[in-house]
Amino acid sequence: MDFSLLLTHLQKNVQLSQEEEQLFLSKLQFKSVDRKQFLYQEGAIHQGMSFVISGCLRSYSLDANGVEHILQFAPPGWWIADINSVNNQIPSSLNIDAIENSTMFFLTHQDREKLFVAIPQLERFFRILVENSLITYQKRLLDNMSLTAKDRYQNFCKLYPGLIMELPQKQVAAYIGVTPEFLSKMLNSKQ
Amino acid sequence: MDFSLLLTHLQKNVQLSQEEEQLFLSKLQFKSVDRKQFLYQEGAIHQGMSFVISGCLRSYSLDANGVEHILQFAPPGWWIADINSVNNQIPSSLNIDAIENSTMFFLTHQDREKLFVAIPQLERFFRILVENSLITYQKRLLDNMSLTAKDRYQNFCKLYPGLIMELPQKQVAAYIGVTPEFLSKMLNSKQ
DNA sequence: CGCGACGTTGATTTGCCTCAACGATTGTGG
């Protein structure tokens, strides 16, 4: 099992002792999800969060008309979860599925709570993680309120520079908040 | 100095010893900001976060055309800050000002960091706080992508039930992401 | 009182959506 990606990520933010590190890693469950398969679906109570090792996951909701709106992509090195469902143990309004065949480390809510008691620094790690996440969502919300679709597309290209190549256009459209048709016209119109 | 609102808020999430509680409170600076005055402006490096005791603050950005987009209202019992500027000590892209004459407890980034070392449970408190905040921003983002202005308005009424009464309509418009003119027409059209 | 901020209303415009049709590509089973 290759923990190097996760450990690098961890050590960038906090320092754990050998024992703490081992305890943390021991709680992780390896999972793999094939392309187009769900990790969790809307309506289910999601049991934990995933740290993606390979492939790519996404979380999205379906609106009243059945249209997908993508909240997040999770390429390797990213965490993904429906925090609301996991933390409060309530049915999720999100779907999480794999865009490509993917592998991940999975941490249940219960295990995470136990780890927080045993390893206070881990709580610090997740606080930092979530604060950074909050910053990006606040920025994205303001961008959605103030920018045109074209500008949001360019922002997307910067945020996920590697991803833009290998992602179907309709996924990008569902992320920046336009229809696939409109994105197509936008990209093919001069200027 | 009346800490009761803050202490209630704190005790709902974590248990601190008497000494820890005192240490925490000792780091808070009382501030008051008059109506229409800034706590911090765009371009400045924001120094900390505020817990509102009375009145109401707001954070917002100005877009390329000078239009305001409101990220958050903070009535009594709410925290407000530009986390990105505070955490990373970079110039803010947000303004924070007072809608009404307001009072608050102010906690600097430096003091908060010191407190996290002395009181691990406080790090837990803020992790929980930020996770809940993240949940609401994720929901708001999805709402912005999938709902009509009318539905967003109704959501707003639920989220800030007391506030809707005393808030100028144009502030509500700047929060839900429509022009004041359109909100006016929306509210005055039957159905 | 008079000014400035706010809400209202109307005419017009526009960014983006809807629906529909049609190639191109992919992948899958016979």
Next chain:
DNA sequence: CCACAATCGTTGAGGCAAATCAACGTCGCG
């Protein structure tokens, strides 16, 4: 290995939600 279905991107015609611009009434406040 080919045939067919499914998925995706493209393009066009038309429609709608919301923006823009402008004018005007009202109110609170210095």
